[in-house]
Amino acid sequence: MVVRSSKDKSASGEDSDSIDWNTDDELEIQEDTAFSSSSTLTTRGVEAIASNGEASSSAGVSHSKLVKHFVGMGFPEKLVSKAIAENGEGDTDSILNTLLTYSTLEDSPPQQLCVNSDPISSDYDENLLDDLSDMDGWSENETEDNTSSLSEGHKMLLSLESTGSLSENEKMLLSLANMGYTLEESSIAMKRCGPEASIVELTDFICAAQLSREEDIYLPDDDLKPRYNGTSKIKKRKFFEICKKKNDPDTETIRLPNPMIGFGVPSLQPENINRSLPESAIGPPFFYYENVALAPKGVWDTISRFLYDVEPEFVDSKYFCATARKRGYVHNLPVQNRFPLVPLPPLTVQQAFPLSRKWWPSWDSREKLNCIQTAIGSAKLTERIRNALEQYDCDPPSSVQKFILDECRKWNLVWVGRNKVAPLEPDEVEMLLGFPKNHTRGGGISRTDRYKSLGNSFQVDTVAYHLSVLKDMFPSGINMLSLFSGIGGAEVALHRLGIKLKNVVSVEKSKVNRDIVRSWWEQTNQTGNLIDFDDVQDLNGDRLEEVISYIGGFDLVVGGSPCNNLAGSNRVSRDGLEGKESSLFYDYFRILDLVKSIMGRQV
DNA sequence: GACAAGATGAGGGTCACG
DNA sequence: CGTGACCCTCATCTTGTC
Numbered sequence: 001m002v003v004r005s006s007k008d009k010s011a012s013g014e015d016s017d018s019i020d021w022n023t024d025d026e027l028e029i030q031e032d033t034a035f036s037s038s039s040t041l042t043t044r045g046v047e048a049i050a051s052n053g054e055a056s057s058s059a060g061v062s063h064s065k066l067v068k069h070f071v072g073m074g075f076p077e078k079l080v081s082k083a084i085a086e087n088g089e090g091d092t093d094s095i096l097n098t099l100l101t102y103s104t105l106e107d108s109p110p111q112q113l114c115v116n117s118d119p120i121s122s123d124y125d126e127n128l129l130d131d132l133s134d135m136d137g138w139s140e141n142e143t144e145d146n147t148s149s150l151s152e153g154h155k156m157l158l159s160l161e162s163t164g165s166l167s168e169n170e171k172m173l174l175s176l177a178n179m180g181y182t183l184e185e186s187s188i189a190m191k192r193c194g195p196e197a198s199i200v201e202l203t204d205f206i207c208a209a210q211l212s213r214e215e216d217i218y219l220p221d222d223d224l225k226p227r228y229n230g231t232s233k234i235k236k237r238k239f240f241e242i243c244k245k246k247n248d249p250d251t252e253t254i255r256l257p258n259p260m261i262g263f264g265v266p267s268l269q270p271e272n273i274n275r276s277l278p279e280s281a282i283g284p285p286f287f288y289y290e291n292v293a294l295a296p297k298g299v300w301d302t303i304s305r306f307l308y309d310v311e312p313e314f315v316d317s318k319y320f321c322a323t324a325r326k327r328g329y330v331h332n333l334p335v336q337n338r339f340p341l342v343p344l345p346p347l348t349v350q351q352a353f354p355l356s357r358k359w360w361p362s363w364d365s366r367e368k369l370n371c372i373q374t375a376i377g378s379a380k381l382t383e384r385i386r387n388a389l390e391q392y393d394c395d396p397p398s399s400v401q402k403f404i405l406d407e408c409r410k411w412n413l414v415w416v417g418r419n420k421v422a423p424l425e426p427d428e429v430e431m432l433l434g435f436p437k438n439h440t441r442g443g444g445i446s447r448t449d450r451y452k453s454l455g456n457s458f459q460v461d462t463v464a465y466h467l468s469v470l471k472d473m474f475p476s477g478i479n480m481l482s483l484f485s486g487i488g489g490a491e492v493a494l495h496r497l498g499i500k501l502k503n504v505v506s507v508e509k510s511k512v513n514r515d516i517v518r519s520w521w522e523q524t525n526q527t528g529n530l531i532d533f534d535d536v537q538d539l540n541g542d543r544l545e546e547v548i549s550y551i552g553g554f555d556l557v558v559g560g561s562p563c564n565n566l567a568g569s570n571r572v573s574r575d576g577l578e579g580k581e582s583s584l585f586y587d588y589f590r591i592l593d594l595v596k597s598i599m600g601r602q603v
Numbered sequence: 604g605a606c607a608a609g610a611t612g613a614g615g616g617t618c619a620c621g
Numbered sequence: 622c623g624t625g626a627c628c629c630t631c632a633t634c635t636t637g638t639c
Contacts, residue, residue: 378607568614
């Protein structure tokens with residue numbers, strides 16, 4: 001498999017020898033001039049189209065292409081020509097607004113786009129919804145689908161009564177609804193692409209999502225699968241049919257394997273390891289996505305469907321270290337000839353904490369710790385446990401044993417003295433997860449935040465095992481895009497594998513985490529280039545094009561998107577993939593797909 | 604305001620058993 | 622195959638303390 005262009009090779013040759021690498025401070029200045037200047041972009045009409053791959057980066061979109069673009073969205077060619085004549089060819093947003101005005105005037109009585117004086121009028125709701133679903137010829141006979149997907153947009157529109165006018169969001173939502181997209185997919189796209197997104201970006205996102213849904217149903221043979229290139233449009237009707245099929249309760253869902261060893265772990269290798277990837281999943285770049293295995297039903301089906309129908313590899317890190325960590329990984333890496341990090345980490349609690357062996361009671365049969373989370377057991381709890389134990393000279397009765405074991409399992413307590421249990425120290429968590437000691441220490445970070453950052457992190461040995469196949473492929477190093485970097489689990493894994501990090505573009509919201517990675521980068525004397533962003537939603541097509549042209553393409557796109565709304569320990573907002581934080585998965589997909597699209601054009 | 608402790612289950616998996 | 626007991630889960634919110 002060819003994974004690198006000759007361009008990359010020559011670049012890497014320079015990297016390793018002749019280039020005198022700058023200090024990080026100097027590089028940060030370069031980053032500012034190279035990338036940050038684009039963050040002030042306000043109008044994005046032409047840029048958005050250019051980033052879709054329909055037009056080259058050289059200025060100017062041909063008239064016929066422009067017409068085709070809007071006709072593809074479902075506007076009559078006549079109106080498109082008229083709108084272009086009115087606005088000129090340069091400003092696609094204005095053209096679109098004009099077109100939407102036309103269709104609004106034609107299809108929708110004006111009062112229904114204005115405020116209804118009665119906020120709880122059901123008539124108002126139904127009329128509006130009917131109009132939204134009947135805007136075009138595609139949606140007849142499909143009212144059930146529409147009404148079932150209305151809740152979110154419905155709520156947004158109901159807020160009209162308080163403001164007295166349409167907000168920008170609501171206008172955009174109506175615009176998309178007018179174009180025949182459901183309120184659900186429209187509001188998801190608006191959430192994913194951010195408040196600044198142009199309507200072209202939004203429609204492209206929706207179409208990308210539709211395509212990824214379409215692939216597994218309509219095109220059983222890989223040869224005919226269309227690939228999202230940022231420009232394809234598919235008809236509305238198809239999407240509704242897909243939805244109906246998807247709503248079928250008989251649809252198969254992804255099941256977790258037992259044992260959870262994926263395509264193998266160092267100590268347990270299945271006989272025949274092989275898999276064939278869907279054609280659309282094959283790189284470059286390689287991608288590697290991670291999240292909790294025990295997510296609400298259907299979540300992994302969706303993730304897999306978006307990520308080019310690649311089947312997730314579920315692995316429990318208890319096969320790599322002394323703590324459980326059940327995670328799913330979707331990636332397009334080869335699965336043969338993997339090798340583990342050395343030295344191999346301790347596999348049992350007793351090996352990991354030799355001093356605890358002296359105090360470990362025989363009735364505590366744990367050899368592995370449970371999943372490391374973001375919170376730890378309190379001192380009060382360990383005190384209660386000591387008090388309970390001190391009432392007995394020898395082993396306590398089974399009821400007390402059960403109480404203590406339950407709490408020990410729940411809070412991952414280990415024995416540190418006679419009758420004395422304690423939660424793991426942050427540096428012990430670092431060790432279990434494969435990070436260097438004190439990785440998260442210093443720089444003003446609190447103990448609580450260390451636990452939080454660590455609890456959200458990769459298990460380095462597990463990830464390194466999967467990424468180890470890259471070592472022979474990229475002897476001179478790799479360029480990596482690291483989304484939701486956290487404390488840099490993937491970076492540490494590659495470094496420990498001896499894979500040189502040439503350029504790492506790291507996106508991480510939390511400043512303490514960015515500081516941790518930056519500090520690690522300096523301490524390990526990295527010779528490459530670490531560029532960080534703070535928000536994945538700022539990473540649009542233009543910025544990615546700049547970054548990619550600057551570093552010459554990514555070899556690997558890594559990311560574990562937030563699990564907050566998927567994790568079982570969340571009692572408050574386990575809302576699934578559409579939850580506030582977990583929906584950032586769609587940004588991983590969006591960015592990965594853009595990278596693929598941009599790099600595909602460069603060859 | 605920063606930090607730490609305490610209270611807050613549902614959901615989905617495994618497994619033995621009839 | 623259905624059932625029920627058992628087990629585990631990259632968390633969030635409020636309150637208390639300094």
